[in-house]
Amino acid sequence: NAGVTQTPKFQVLKTGQSMTLQCAQDMNHNSMYWYRQDPGMGLRLIYYSASEGTTDKGEVPNGYNVSRLNKREFSLRLESAAPSQTSVYFCASSEVGPEQFFGPGTRLTVL
Amino acid sequence: RKEVEQDPGPFNVPEGATVAFNCTYSNSASQSFFWYRQDCRKEPKLLMSVYSSGNEDGRFTAQLNRASQYISLLIRDSKLSDSATYLCVVTAYGGATNKLIFGTGTLLAVQP
Numbered sequence: 001n002a003g004v005t006q007t008p009k010f011q012v013l014k015t016g017q018s019m020t021l022q023c024a025q026d027m028n029h030n031s032m033y034w035y036r037q038d039p040g041m042g043l044r045l046i047y048y049s050a051s052e053g054t055t056d057k058g059e060v061p062n063g064y065n066v067s068r069l070n071k072r073e074f075s076l077r078l079e080s081a082a083p084s085q086t087s088v089y090f091c092a093s094s095e096v097g098p099e100q101f102f103g104p105g106t107r108l109t110v111l
Numbered sequence: 112r113k114e115v116e117q118d119p120g121p122f123n124v125p126e127g128a129t130v131a132f133n134c135t136y137s138n139s140a141s142q143s144f145f146w147y148r149q150d151c152r153k154e155p156k157l158l159m160s161v162y163s164s165g166n167e168d169g170r171f172t173a174q175l176n177r178a179s180q181y182i183s184l185l186i187r188d189s190k191l192s193d194s195a196t197y198l199c200v201v202t203a204y205g206g207a208t209n210k211l212i213f214g215t216g217t218l219l220a221v222q223p
Contacts, residue, residue, distance in 0.1 A: 042215040102154035
């Protein structure tokens with residue numbers, strides 16, 4: 001099992017460009033999450049999906065959209081990237097209990 | 112006030128030392144508590160859950176004090192491989208799933 005996979009691993013964007021971060025899990029988990037991690041801020045929840053077909057805002061959703069494509073895949077889209085969105089993005093999944101399993105992360109720089 | 116607060120460190124300790132990390136949380140309704148470990152430039156991974164009765168996993172002991180809203184992690188006989196950032200995590204209930212609230216982490220550097 002690959003667990004949680006994310007693509008790309010690294011990305012550099014110019015201000016105003018758009019991109020989609022991809023996430024997939026092969027553990028048959030119902031819930032999936034997107035976080036960003038910034039120095040001194042810890043991990044902050046952007047959006048989550050409790051089950052296929054549902055999505056909800058987390059703590060910092062502004063500037064992002066998500067799609068739960070199916071049970072396996074949960075994508076995060078930046079429509080018009082801003083330097084404030086420079087961060088490391090982690091996708092995670094979980095089943096019934098609260099333990100979450102994280103992907104390796106995407107390092108995004110917005111110039 | 113942050114929902115989960117930790118001393119960011121760094122804690123620089125020699126191999127073999129015992130080191131303790133503390134964490135406080137603000138939401139008295141939180142039900143589940145964890146320590147996650149994050150290696151440099153890697154993803155967080157669950158280290159252990161924390162129970163009111165305390166729990167031990169090898170060299171690691173976690174304690175929870177609900178009255179004081181305080182969580183601790185004790186590492187005995189530190190190894191070089193223990194060098195990492197340790198994240199204190201509590202659950203926040205809302206909506207249809209369990210959300211986790213992460214502390215900013217405590218950096219541990221074990222020196223040879």
